[in-house]
Amino acid sequence: MLGYLFSAAAVVWIGTFVYVVILLQRQRRLRLELEDVKRMLDEIKE
């Protein structure tokens, strides 16, 4: 029982950690895209 419990908890923790990292990377990509669009808008205005 302990071995299974330990493994299940470890899988949940690792999965959650990977999810947080992926979420942060997605946010970074979104930010970069946002900056690109802002730059494009500035160029249009000029």
Next chain:
Amino acid sequence: MKKWQWTLVALLGIGMIISQYMDFIASPPEAQMGNVVRIMYFHVASAVVAFTAFGVTALLGLIYLVRKKWIWDQLARVSAEIGVVYTTFVLISGSIWGDAVWNTWWTWDPTLTTTLILWFLYLAYILLRASIADRERAAKVASVYGFIAAIDIPIIHQSVTWWRGIHPNVITAQGFNMPPIMVFTLLFSFLVFLGLYSVILWISTMMAKDRDELSDLRELARNALAKYDERVGS
């Protein structure tokens, strides 16, 4: 990713490793339940975070109704979504524990039933929001609904006392009914789970904010390009 963001994620990772160590190595097995007691650290911590998340949804919904600022509504929405995930975790871990201790995956105990109702209530919150196209109206309706649904939280907490079910009462007005090492492990689990909740809430809200800004700017760029094309054409 900025340096402080990496630091935050690294701290969270270290917290998870320590929590795993505390739950399975530092903390002793319980006299009657044995190693099954270790499920409690995840189960109780998840329940506390789920209740916190729904409480935050109710509170921020009220703030949105008063201030009408989009960010409060987004925080409330994301908090409810995280709360549903944590409640799912509470129900699953509780079932595994129940099978080992009560010899049944599910029983219609008042605490279990009211928790299941809470899960359905906030699942309905998410569906309700998705079913209303107008963003402002969805936010208003969800704010009121989120506040009413939160009434179930104190009912769950009091259900053990009011209806005397078979669900154990670990945290009472007198404190924790367990040895200090188990209390410390449980409190550490609370801390890591709350940290995780806060980080996911923050990133998801920032993403929602950026997505909205991006869609507004794209619209602006499209209009500006259309005007430019018109001018060049004439």
